[in-house]
Amino acid sequence: KNQQVSNHTTYNGMEEEVKAFLINEEQLHTFDDLTKVNPVTTATVLKCLQARYATSLFYTHAGCTLVALNPFQPVPNLYSFNIMRDYHTASRPQDLQPHIYIVAELAFRNVQGQVEPINQSLIVSGESGAGKTWTSRCLMNYFATVAASSTSAKCQEHVERIEKRVLDSNPVMEAFGNACTLRNHNSSRFGKYIQLQLNRSQQLEGASVHTYLLEKTRVAYQAPSERNFHIFYQIIKGATQEQRSEWNLSKTAEFVWLPNVAETLEG
Numbered sequence: 001k002n003q004q005v006s007n008h009t010t011y012n013g014m015e016e017e018v019k020a021f022l023i024n025e026e027q028l029h030t031f032d033d034l035t036k037v038n039p040v041t042t043a044t045v046l047k048c049l050q051a052r053y054a055t056s057l058f059y060t061h062a063g064c065t066l067v068a069l070n071p072f073q074p075v076p077n078l079y080s081f082n083i084m085r086d087y088h089t090a091s092r093p094q095d096l097q098p099h100i101y102i103v104a105e106l107a108f109r110n111v112q113g114q115v116e117p118i119n120q121s122l123i124v125s126g127e128s129g130a131g132k133t134w135t136s137r138c139l140m141n142y143f144a145t146v147a148a149s150s151t152s153a154k155c156q157e158h159v160e161r162i163e164k165r166v167l168d169s170n171p172v173m174e175a176f177g178n179a180c181t182l183r184n185h186n187s188s189r190f191g192k193y194i195q196l197q198l199n200r201s202q203q204l205e206g207a208s209v210h211t212y213l214l215e216k217t218r219v220a221y222q223a224p225s226e227r228n229f230h231i232f233y234q235i236i237k238g239a240t241q242e243q244r245s246e247w248n249l250s251k252t253a254e255f256v257w258l259p260n261v262a263e264t265l266e267g
């Protein structure tokens with residue numbers, strides 16, 4: 001019984017602390033690291049993230065992890081070349097505003113170990129539509145840019161070619177592995193392991209992409225209002241009349257485009 005009383009007191013104490021913390025509403029967006037939030041509760045963390053989102057601050061540290069909120073719209077200048085350069089040239093990038101470029105830059109610096117190069121891994125995780133694909137593209141753009149910045153014109157051409165190949169492979173992979181779902185009109189239905197290979201001078205030498213766990217069942221079944229993999233619609237859209245008759249498609253059959261899907265596939 002004593003234990004129950006003490007738990008109750010602690011709970012009430014905590015509620016008071018949460019209330020006291022949340023009362024400073026205009027301060028909530030200033031917490032750029034969630035480990036500085038006190039007390040750390042679901043309510044305090046979410047309120048801080050909400051306040052930051054409302055002030056167009058989409059990145060927040062959580063110790064050594066970075067929390068990225070999806071703005072669901074283009075944010076001017078957030079990913080410009082100048083911003084990249086600021087993070088790349090800063091003596092302590094972690095002192096700048098939280099950004100995906102801090103994670104990228106620290107990994108880039110850590111590759112160069114004291115004695116031997118040290119492999120770095122970045123894990124991008126989150127629920128469907130959270131912005132993982134977007135974030136991976138930002139990381140690749142960053143590495144491709146900084147890994148080319150200090151090289152000769154010839155090397156730069158080589159680096160740009162690798163970057164272009166990796167980025168150009170995206171639409172092909174997305175055609176076969178992405179589909180329109182209720183949460184994301186261009187949802188990746190497979191996992192991706194992207195490896196960027198740097199030489200000892202930290203120039204981009206090569207890249208490889210491994211895919212795994214493709215949601216194969218989608219070929220045979222899609223939940224209501226969801227779609228099959230993009231490739232099927234693309235094939236139908238591009239088919240000639242002969243192909244249509246060969247595949248037993250009616251001459252007038254047209255794939256009905258959802259506006260946002262059409263934008264993704266045709267873009």
Ligand SMILES: Nc1ncnc2c1ncn2[C@@H]1O[C@H](COP(=O)(O)OP(=O)(O)OP(=O)(O)O)[C@@H](O)[C@H]1O
Pocket residue numbers: 069070071072073074075126127128129130131132133134135184186187188189
């Ligand atoms: N930082 C960002 N700035 C602007 N728009 C963004 C950003 N992050 C995500 N988005 C938007 O959100 C949409 C969904 O993001 P994305 O496809 O990256 O999610 P995902 O986590 O990879 O989803 P899934 O697991 O379903 O593949 C993107 O098409 C893009 O329009």
